[in-house]
Amino acid sequence: MSSPNPAGEREKLNSKLPAHLQQSLKVRAAQLQTDMQDAVAAGIRLWQGCTDQLPLVDTAGADSFGTYLPEGLYDAFKEDCRDRGVSYIQGLAQSVALWLAEHPAGVRPVTRRLVVCNQKGGVGKTAVSAGLAQALAEDGQRVLLVDYDAQGHLSHQLGLKAVPAGEESLITHMLHREQARMPLLDLTVAIEGDRFEGRLRILPAAFDAFLLDSGLTVFRGPRHATFERALAPLEEHFDVIVIDSPPSLGLSMDAALYYARQREEEKPGSSGLVIPVEAEDTSAQAYGMLIQQTESLARDYDVVIEQIGLVVNKFDSRRGYIATSSLEKWKSLGTPPVLAVVPDLKEQREAVRTQRPLLEYAPESEQAHQMRKIARAVRTA
Structure with missing residues (x-):
């Protein structure tokens, strides 16, 4: 589901994400001084732009996860998940995994x-x-x-x-x-x-x-x-x-x-x-x-x-x-x-x-x- 964020033009994403990905996302975002919500949004865009067949992420036992996305991105993401035949949870897990791969530990992205x-x-x-x-x-x-x-x-x-x-x-x-x-x-x-x-x-x-x-x-x-x-x-x-x-x-x-x-x-x-x-x-x-x-x-x-x-x-x-x-x-x-x-x-x-x-x-x-x-x-x- 999505709901308006009164703090700005963003929408709430409520989903699930494996605990290890949640922890890695939290740590890596802190290392890079990046907001988690911005990291997730960037990961979803990487996922949307990826034309290769992505490996499935094991989402068994995934825990509740929530963040805010720029307005319209969540609806577009859900539509893409339907087109690709994957669940929202799987699409989100793949997106976060892609962002982590693009931002390895200890490496600050070039401005x-x-x-x-x-x-x-x-x-x-x-x-x-x-x-x-x-x-x-x-x-x-x-x-x-x-x-x-x-x-x-x-x-x-x-x-x-x-x-x-x-x-x-x-x-x-x-x-x-x-x-x-x-x-x-x-x-x-x-x-x-x-x-x-x-x-x-x-x-x-x-x-x-x-x-x-x-x-x-x-x-x-x-x-x-x-x-x-x-x-x-x-x-x-x-x-x-x-x-x-x-x-x-x-x-x-x-x-x-x-x-x-x-x-x-x-x-x-x-x-x-x-x-x-x-x-x-x-x-x-x-x-x-x-x-x-x-x-x-x-x-x-x-x-x-x-x-x-x-x-x-x-x-x-x-x-x-x-x-x-x-x-x-x-x-x-x-x-x-x-x-x-x-x-x-x-x-x-x-x-x-x-x-x-x-x-x-x-x-x-x-x-x-x-x-x-x-x-x-x-x-x-």
Whole structure:
């Protein structure tokens, strides 16, 4: 059965689970500083995405087990159990076993790093960054949003001011770490909202970022690693870091792209680039320039920088042939895939005007649903 959870958009799962799996789940979640309910939800999604025949788990003598799942996940899970011909108890046991296998003892998962980028301005990088982060946090992930654009649109849209020039900020930790007086985590701000339950934070923009490229030009040390050096201490506190990038092809963008590279201990598709585009010709030109920069950087440092996917933003079919034909061209690429098509509707603009997160302001809007679609896509990439 499922019942609404008054504390948020979750539903109660009442089932049974073998005692040894309950104990292992409890211990492993504590080791990884993960809520058990988030671990179970992640396990169910792994189970849903698994196409291999899974071994049956011995559920004899299973004890009562209850947790909360994101709204709608329990009903989808029960339907999948029926389609696969297994009991709910067996499906849950397999899901927990999968999560335990994916998170072995003593191994902390690598924090995923998603850089939302396009050197063309006005394509909606900020809206996609914010919406993606909100959807991931709504779904139980601990998420950090980084406003890496000196213009500070992301910070402003969420009711925050950019850090004034001369004050400690991300830029201080990138260029002058020896002068930093406080941990970068202390500079992050929680984004309020019942849907996020304290899991969403933002690192505000810094006005000094206007001078970042010139600062990197004279930086003594590996310039491409400055962004990672600054953010590395934060990774243990978050499951995902989403970066709203500036419309730039400079050294600062090199540092962000390098941060998104696939690490040795990381599965392919875990981290990389999410690229907002529009259904018109200049977006295609800008996309080509970004890919040239990415491929050049990857060759220079012998790394893999994956394109997780494209988001066709602000789409309106009423704009005619240019819009519809451009959308088909984006879809025909195949790789990277189109993760979602976000319509050009008023709710996003209204959320910005009221300085509220879109998923709080209009949680059932089509734009909000498309942001959740992007989040689902990057989880399974």
